[in-house]
Amino acid sequence: MALNKTINGFVYLDDGTKAMSSVKYQAFFYRNGTASSPDKWNSVRLCEDSGYWSFNLGDSDFITQDGLALTNSKVVIVFWKGNTFDRNADCSVLEQWGATEVTITSSDVYIIDVQVRNNSSPNLVWSFPNIGFVNQIYSSSNSSYDVNYWYFGSTLMYHWYSRYGQLIQNINSIITTSYFWGDATYSLDLAGVAIGSHSWDSPGDKIVTAVIEDGCGTTVTGTRTISIFYDEPVPSIICHQGDVVTTPNTQVTFKYDGTNDNNTITKIVWTINDEGYSTEYTSYNVDEVINHVNGVGTTWYNQSNVVGAFSNPGDHIINIDVYWYDGYSTNIISYQKIITQSKFNGPILSFEQEPAEIVLGDLVILSNSTTNTSRVGTGTYNNKFDWEIVSSNTLNIDDVNLEYEVNITPDNDNYSVSLCANWNDGWEDRITCITKSLIFKPDMYIQTEDCFYNVYLLGTTPNGSVSAYSFEVYKDLSDANDGSGPWDLIWSSPIDINQNNKKLCFTSLGYYKIVGYIHGDTDTISLFKLQEISVVCPTEAYDYIWNGTGSLDFYGDWDHLGHGTEESYAKHSGTNGLHVNNNNANFKFDSKSISNITDFDILSFWINVRSWESGKNLELYLTNQGENINGVVINVNNYIITTFPNEWQRVLIPLDDFALDSFNVRALNFNSKGSIDIYLDDIMFIIGAIVTKTIAIQNPTIESHELGEKIITSREFKPSMKVNPTTRSFPGPINL
Amino acid sequence: MDVRYISSLGYNLFDKFESSFGGKGSITLEPGWQLCAIPIKNGYWSVDIHKHVHTNSVEAKIKNYVIDQIDDLYGPGLIEVANTYIGDVQAFYSFIPGVTPSTSSHNFKLVNEDDGFDEISGFWIKSIHTEPISINWGE
Numbered sequence: 001m002a003l004n005k006t007i008n009g010f011v012y013l014d015d016g017t018k019a020m021s022s023v024k025y026q027a028f029f030y031r032n033g034t035a036s037s038p039d040k041w042n043s044v045r046l047c048e049d050s051g052y053w054s055f056n057l058g059d060s061d062f063i064t065q066d067g068l069a070l071t072n073s074k075v076v077i078v079f080w081k082g083n084t085f086d087r088n089a090d091c092s093v094l095e096q097w098g099a100t101e102v103t104i105t106s107s108d109v110y111i112i113d114v115q116v117r118n119n120s121s122p123n124l125v126w127s128f129p130n131i132g133f134v135n136q137i138y139s140s141s142n143s144s145y146d147v148n149y150w151y152f153g154s155t156l157m158y159h160w161y162s163r164y165g166q167l168i169q170n171i172n173s174i175i176t177t178s179y180f181w182g183d184a185t186y187s188l189d190l191a192g193v194a195i196g197s198h199s200w201d202s203p204g205d206k207i208v209t210a211v212i213e214d215g216c217g218t219t220v221t222g223t224r225t226i227s228i229f230y231d232e233p234v235p236s237i238i239c240h241q242g243d244v245v246t247t248p249n250t251q252v253t254f255k256y257d258g259t260n261d262n263n264t265i266t267k268i269v270w271t272i273n274d275e276g277y278s279t280e281y282t283s284y285n286v287d288e289v290i291n292h293v294n295g296v297g298t299t300w301y302n303q304s305n306v307v308g309a310f311s312n313p314g315d316h317i318i319n320i321d322v323y324w325y326d327g328y329s330t331n332i333i334s335y336q337k338i339i340t341q342s343k344f345n346g347p348i349l350s351f352e353q354e355p356a357e358i359v360l361g362d363l364v365i366l367s368n369s370t371t372n373t374s375r376v377g378t379g380t381y382n383n384k385f386d387w388e389i390v391s392s393n394t395l396n397i398d399d400v401n402l403e404y405e406v407n408i409t410p411d412n413d414n415y416s417v418s419l420c421a422n423w424n425d426g427w428e429d430r431i432t433c434i435t436k437s438l439i440f441k442p443d444m445y446i447q448t449e450d451c452f453y454n455v456y457l458l459g460t461t462p463n464g465s466v467s468a469y470s471f472e473v474y475k476d477l478s479d480a481n482d483g484s485g486p487w488d489l490i491w492s493s494p495i496d497i498n499q500n501n502k503k504l505c506f507t508s509l510g511y512y513k514i515v516g517y518i519h520g521d522t523d524t525i526s527l528f529k530l531q532e533i534s535v536v537c538p539t540e541a542y543d544y545i546w547n548g549t550g551s552l553d554f555y556g557d558w559d560h561l562g563h564g565t566e567e568s569y570a571k572h573s574g575t576n577g578l579h580v581n582n583n584n585a586n587f588k589f590d591s592k593s594i595s596n597i598t599d600f601d602i603l604s605f606w607i608n609v610r611s612w613e614s615g616k617n618l619e620l621y622l623t624n625q626g627e628n629i630n631g632v633v634i635n636v637n638n639y640i641i642t643t644f645p646n647e648w649q650r651v652l653i654p655l656d657d658f659a660l661d662s663f664n665v666r667a668l669n670f671n672s673k674g675s676i677d678i679y680l681d682d683i684m685f686i687i688g689a690i691v692t693k694t695i696a697i698q699n700p701t702i703e704s705h706e707l708g709e710k711i712i713t714s715r716e717f718k719p720s721m722k723v724n725p726t727t728r729s730f731p732g733p734i735n736l
Numbered sequence: 737m738d739v740r741y742i743s744s745l746g747y748n749l750f751d752k753f754e755s756s757f758g759g760k761g762s763i764t765l766e767p768g769w770q771l772c773a774i775p776i777k778n779g780y781w782s783v784d785i786h787k788h789v790h791t792n793s794v795e796a797k798i799k800n801y802v803i804d805q806i807d808d809l810y811g812p813g814l815i816e817v818a819n820t821y822i823g824d825v826q827a828f829y830s831f832i833p834g835v836t837p838s839t840s841s842h843n844f845k846l847v848n849e850d851d852g853f854d855e856i857s858g859f860w861i862k863s864i865h866t867e868p869i870s871i872n873w874g875e
Contacts, residue, residue, distance in 0.1 A: 004819055004860065006830035008842075050837045056819070060826035108862065109817045111835050 002065030007102055008054030009112040011047050011079050012152065014096050016115075018051035023081045023116060025053050029063055030074040030164045036104075037067035039164070044085045053079075057104075075102040076163050079116050088170040091119065091216035098157040099168055115152035119216040120159055122146040122174050126210050128224040132200070133231040134262060134327070139197040140179065140224075146172045146214045174212045182206035200228045203327020229326045234259045235335035237318055240289075244340045248426030249297045251308035252339065254290040254318060256283075264324040271319040275311035300424045301377070310341040313427055343425035344375045349434040351419050357441035358410055360458065364438065366406035366417060373402055375423040383422035390416045413440040413458050414466070437464035444516040444527040449503075453531065457500040461520025468519040469500040476511035483511035483530045495519060506533045543600060545668055545683040546589045548576030558668070562587030570679035572606040572648055577681035581610070585676055589683065590667040594625050598663045600685035603653045608679035612642040616674025622658055622665045630665055631658040648679075655685075760874025765806075765863045773858045774801065774873045777847040781805040788875065796846045798831045798859065799838050805871050807833070814869060820844045820859035 007027070011019045026044045031037065042062040047053045057075070058065040069075075078087050080097040087097075096116035126142045148159045160168035176189040179196035183206060187196050193212070200206055206226050213219045235258035241250055256268055270281045270290050279294040297309035310316055315338045322333045350369045358364050368385060370376075377384045387397040387406050391414060397406060408415075420433035442459035457469045474487035493499050495517075506512065515528040546557045548566055560566070560578065563585040570577030580587060617635040624630035639651050668683065763772055779790035780800040786808055794800065798818050806815055818831045822844070829844040836842045848855045863869055 004828065006817055006819065006828065006832065008830065008832060008835060048837070048840050050839060052837050052840050052842075054830055054832075054836065054840070054842050056828035056830055058821075059828055065821070109830075109832055111832065 003058035003063060003067045003069060004065070005057040005069055005104070005108055005110070006054060007057070007075060007077070007110040007112065008052070009114060010051045011053055012051065012113065012115045013081065014115070014117045019047055019081060019116065020051065021046055021049050022083075023047040023051070023053075023079055024085055024087070025077055025079045026087055027055060027062070028076040028078070028164070028166055028168075029057065029069065030076065030166075031070075032072055032074045032164075034070040034073050035068065036070045036073040037063045039166075041166075044087070047079075069104050071105055073104045074164065075104065076100075076160075076166070076168065077102065077112075077114070078160075078168055079114055080169070081116050088167065091171055094169075094171055097159065097169055097171065098152075099160045099163070100155055100157050101163070112155055113153055114155055115150075115157055117150065117157070117159070119171070119214065119218055120146075120148040121218050121220050122212050122214045123148070124210065124212050124220040124222045126222060126224075128208050128210075128226060130224070130226055132226050132228050134203055134228055135199055135201055136231070137197050137199045138226065140195050140208070140210065142177060142193050142195045142210070142212075144174055144177070144193050144212045144220075146174050148172075171215045173215060175215050176213045178211040178213075180209040180211075182208055203228045203230055227328075229328065230264045230324075231259075231261050232326070232331070233261070233265055233322055233324050233333065235320060235322050235333055237320060237335065237337045239318070239337075239339045243338075244342055245310065246342045248300075248313070248341065248344060249303065249306040249309045251306060252292045252295065252310060253308075254292075255288070256286045256320065256322075258322070258335070260286050260324075264326065265322055266325060266330065267323045269321040269323075271321075273317045273319070298427050300426060310339075313341045313343045313425075315340050343427065344423075345372060346423050346425065346430060346432050347371065347373045347376050347421045349419055349421055349432055351417070351434075351436070353438055357439055357459075358413075359441050359443075360410060360413060362409065364408050364410060366408070368402050368404065368419065370402060370419070370421060373421070375425070376402070376421045377423065386418075386420040386422070388418040388420075390418070410438065410440070413460060415440075437466070439464040442518055442525050442527055444514075444529055446514065446529055446531055453504045453506075453533075455502050455504060455514055455516065457516040457518060457527070459518060461518055461523045461525055463520060463522060465520040465522070466497070466518055467521060468495045468497050470495040470517045470519070471499065471502055472515040472517075473504065474513040474515070475508075476513070481510040483513075483532065485513075487513050509533050543595075543597075543685045545591075545605075545685065546578070547574050547682055547684075548578075558589040558591045560587065560589055562670075564680070567679075570608075570681065572608070572679070572681035574681070577606075577608075577679045579679055580670075580672075581677040582672070583613075583675040585670070585672040588667045588669040591665070594664045594666060596664055597655065597685050601655050602686050603651075603655060603658075603668075603683075604686045605651050605683040606648050606681045607636070607640060607651055608648045609640065609642055609645055610677035610679070611645065612637070612676055612678075613674035616672065616676070618676060618678075619669075619671040619673065620653075621669050621671075622660065623667045623669060624662050625664055625666055627666050630662055631660040634658065636670070760872070762870055762872045765861060765865075765869040765871065767863050767866060767868070769860055769862050771858060771860055773856045774846045775856045776801060776873050777845075777854060781808060783808045788873070790874075797838075797843045798846065799833070799836075799843045801846060801873070802861070802871060803831070803833050806869055809871075810865065810869055814863060814865040816862045816864045818859055818861040820857045822848070822857075824850065 011023050013019050024044050024046055026041060028041045030039050040063060042055065045055060057063045057069045063069055076099060078099040080087050080094050082089060082094040084093045096118055098114060098116045100112060100114050102110050122144060124144045126140050126144060128140045129138050132138045147161055150157050159172045161172040162168055174193050176191060177194040178188045180186045181198045183200055206228055208224045208226060209221060211219050211221045238255055238257040240253045245252060265286050268283045268286060270283060272279045272292050274295055281290060292308050295309050296311045297306035299305045317336050317338055319336045324331055348371045352367050352369050354365045383399050385400050389395040389408060391412060415438040416435060417438060418433050418435040420431050422431055437460060440459040444457050447454040455471060460466050471493040472489060473491040475490045476483055477486050477488050478484050493502060510533060512531050512533055513528055514531055515526055517524055517526050546560060548571060563582045564578045564580035564587045566576040567579045568576050570579040618637055619633050620636050621633040622630045634657055639653055640649050776796040778792045778794060779788050779796045780794045781804040782789045803815055815833050820829050822829055829842045831842050844857060846857055848857055
């Protein structure tokens with residue numbers, strides 16, 4: 001079926017009466033996003049005498065019967081009374097008007113009674129700031145409009161200017177906007193809905209009036225009040241000598257450096273804070289230069305104080321309270337700035353040594369290369385530079401000039417030199433020092449002794465520092481054994497500050513490479529020497545305590561006292577051994593005097609266990625000069641296997657285990673806590689190092705032990721070079 | 737006028753009648769839209785005698801000949817709209833019972849004169865009654 005939708009009704013006038021044929025109407029079809037026919041206005045039509053109006057979407061001047069008017073499409077219908085067929089005619093022709101809108105549904109008939117009305121007043125919608133500042137431009141907002149609506153019955157009627165992008169009726173628009181600025185100036189007849197902008201050159205409350213006028217000459221007026229203030233100053237301060245006053249005793253002056261638009265500042269109160277007190281000064285002239293009249297400056301040698309300079313170093317807070325008039329009342333703005341008074345810079349200390357690498361015994365000249373020395377020297381005592389040279393002795397050289405040179409001849413390679421400068425920072429005397437170690441040429445040398453070799457390391461790392469020394473010993477593996485290598489590392493020392501001197505004992509002939517290391521703060525340097533070994537260590541170095549009393553015994557035995565008897569069957573070697581077969585046996589070997597065992601590090605004896613009461617200890621300890629226990633008591637059964645009957649076992653007990661209080665000993669004491677039956681022989685102190693297969697080491701604080709393999713109840717010794725730290729001191733060479 | 741046959745169901749179209757082209761007939765309006773034509777130039781429905789009065793003093797229009805008959809026989813409000821499309825003006829004439837004044841041009845004539853010739857108006861009529869409505873013409 002063809003398009004056939006009828007929209008009709010009656011039109012009424014503003015007074016509610018039905019209109020006569022003087023009312024025209026025109027409709028606009030708007031597809032509103034549907035797939036309906038394109039948007040279109042139909043022809044202007046005239047209402048019937050009864051005020052009845054009617055049209056059909058299928059009319060040929062509209063969408064036509066072939067058209068589509070789908071649900072949700074819109075029909076805007078405009079009505080007007082006046083002697084014109086132009087809905088956009090002006091107010092001189094149009095008398096009453098109105099428009100409404102129909103939303104298309106599935107209905108075929110739409111019945112709408114409508115009304116036309118006289119002109120409505122436009123709607124004034126605008127704003128204006130309520131606070132402003134002199135000579136700044138302020139603008140209104142204006143979104144006024146001349147669109148009005150009303151309900152006629154259930155029909156919503158409009159005085160529309162536009163709808164769906166279509167000009168509905170031009171008469172519904174604002175023609176001009178005028179502003180009256182409250183200072184006898186105005187902006188008249190600005191076109192349309194216009195914004196207005198204005199500035200005022202004086203403070204006070206200004207009443208701004210906006211007037212809009214529509215096409216029928218109807219005006220609407222509104223007012224806003226804006227309070228105009230003088231603009232607030234933006235305070236700032238300058239110190240003519242800068243934010244950082246570098247030189248003490250510099251007079252400082254200040255000046256206001258902020259804004260003062262319209263000259264609204266009436267006075268400025270200055271507060272200068274200096275050394276715990278503040279000075280207040282009121283200025284009525286913003287351009288006035290402010291002196292720090294209460295600043296007393298500082299003094300130092302040969303320098304008097306300067307009035308007007310800061311009295312102390314550091315930060316000084318400069319405050320100002322700015323009084324200004326905003327057009328209504330007086331206001332205060334506070335502002336502060338920090339001005340820093342610097343101190344004098346100190347010297348940059350340094351000194352040089354000549355030669356750059358010192359050889360022991362040569363003359364060394366130390367020269368002062370300090371820079372920035374202008375403040376060095378504190379006046380009254382004229383203190384300048386102090387030298388301190390610390391080695392085996394301490395040498396102090398005080399109060400000398402920059403040019404002074406120190407001449408020394410070092411007798412060792414451990415020299416620490418301090419250079420201090422006495423200077424004044426403007427307020428306080430100061431001492432600045434540097435300390436450096438002298439730089440010695442690295443060197444290593446070897447002294448051959450009877451059957452061992454003393455190796456020494458000398459010198460420093462390139463920056464003079466020495467944090468440790470160490471050695472490594474390599475054996476020549478070549479068949480010729482002629483020092484050509486290859487080399488096999490056979491021993492290395494600990495790395496420690498006191499490892500600069502070692503005594504090396506070799507057990508085989510040939511070439512060795514001895515490498516010494518000097519460790520410093522940042523560098524490690526190495527030196528090496530090839531050494532042909534032509535003499536080896538003896539197999540053992542020992543001191544017998546007891547070996548039986550037979551005529552073939554070595555040395556003089558210590559006296560045996562207490563349980564046990566000397567028996568030939570109880571010997572391990574030599575003539576006799578001691579047979580002890582007792583319960584709670586107590587026996588000892590007494591030197592009758594004091595023996596110093598400093599040179600030894602192991603107690604050695606042979607034992608043959610005949611029987612041993614299970615779980616019982618055989619205590620062993622040394623006594624001191626006063627015959628009290630020297631160190632701690634140990635248990636022999638911790639060093640042997642008590643379940644090996646009738647077998648000789650060698651007992652090796654590091655003297656470390658006794659934790660001796662003194663190396664002066666009087667006697668060796670045995671004390672069994674159960675029943676024992678043992679043979680005992682060849683009791684001696686030995687140098688454990690000498691028991692080694694290859695090499696032995698001794699040094700003042702570190703002792704190396706090579707112990708034969710022996711499994712005992714609680715400890716396991718394996719053949720290796722063990723380095724055991726100890727607190728013992730061995731000041732002298734080995735007694736070989 | 738050269739119309740000879742409009743509806744012939746049981747009626748003799750050649751029975752000359754004063755206000756018609758001759759003949760009489762009846763139409764059953766089913767619910768919804770229905771296309772009709774009534775070849776009556778003059779006459780109206782009398783609610784006093786409950787039948788048509790055919791007199792040349794009254795032009796037969798959609799309201800006085802058809803709607804009034806339905807309102808009288810079946811009660812008011814059963815017809816939503818009756819439309820004809822007049823070719824000369826290329827526009828619909830839409831009669832809405834209860835709204836369109838009888839004086840309105842939208843109360844269209846059943847027979848229009850066009851250049852000296854009588855043209856029978858074909859029109860769509862929309863019944864919103866749930867039952868068929870039977871109307872007569874020519875008697």
